[in-house]
Amino acid sequence: GAGVSQSPRYKVTKRGQDVALRCDPISGHVSLYWYRQALGQGPEFLTYFNYEAQQDKSGLPNDRFSAERPEGSISTLTIQRTEQRDSAMYRCASSPEGEDYGYTFGSGTRLTVV
Amino acid sequence: AQSVTQPDIHITVSEGASLELRCNYSYGATPYLFWYVQSPGQGLQLLLKYFSGDTLVQGIKGFEAEFKRSQSSFNLRKPSVHWSDAAEYFCAVGAGTNAGKSTFGDGTTLTVKP
Numbered sequence: 549g550a551g552v553s554q555s556p557r558y559k560v561t562k563r564g565q566d567v568a569l570r571c572d573p574i575s576g577h578v579s580l581y582w583y584r585q586a587l588g589q590g591p592e593f594l595t596y597f598n599y600e601a602q603q604d605k606s607g608l609p610n611d612r613f614s615a616e617r618p619e620g621s622i623s624t625l626t627i628q629r630t631e632q633r634d635s636a637m638y639r640c641a642s643s644p645e646g647e648d649y650g651y652t653f654g655s656g657t658r659l660t661v662v
Numbered sequence: 663a664q665s666v667t668q669p670d671i672h673i674t675v676s677e678g679a680s681l682e683l684r685c686n687y688s689y690g691a692t693p694y695l696f697w698y699v700q701s702p703g704q705g706l707q708l709l710l711k712y713f714s715g716d717t718l719v720q721g722i723k724g725f726e727a728e729f730k731r732s733q734s735s736f737n738l739r740k741p742s743v744h745w746s747d748a749a750e751y752f753c754a755v756g757a758g759t760n761a762g763k764s765t766f767g768d769g770t771t772l773t774v775k776p
Contacts, residue, residue: 552705581763590666590752590766591706604763639705648713650696651764653705 550574552654554640560660561630569625569657573642580623581651582615585637597623598645630661664689664755668767675743676775683738683770685753695736696754696764697727706752712736723747748774 553572583591593607599620617623641651698706710721756764
């Protein structure tokens, strides 16, 4: 597509529910990144992929968070048993290959856990 | 570990005045440095990047930044600010060469007075 597309734009969920956030990167972009951004702060790294391989997941806060990119294109970030502290803006970005080019970010998914 | 400090949380300038946003980084080797802009409801947009070579880099929308190794700084400048430049600006540092993640500062919010 023309840009990085994230869905849904807004998600309100009850504590304890699972949520899946979707990212559709720019067509042909090899690298895909997930970041989380709290209000008043910069984006915080979660994980990234080259093609379908997850290269680094050191930023995932705990084992309730997981991500996949099975065909090297669309990626899903899943949060199980959501907690209020998971509320944040979740941002996806892609780049042709590696961060050398800088990222193209999507508009994000605003997650609110009530 | 790499880190970024943006000392100014909020800056206000008059339209037509010059602008400088400060960024200090910590990184052991030659850093990859980026500036992004975030307008309300939008994703982050890459303004410019520095890897090597000329320490003064030009970006989009009339912005430029200067890399100063001795000061560990990468300040963003614009000679004449327009009302449409009001946004949040993020500096980021990365390892580049497909090393994956960038580390972002907490951002500087720019307000432009008429």
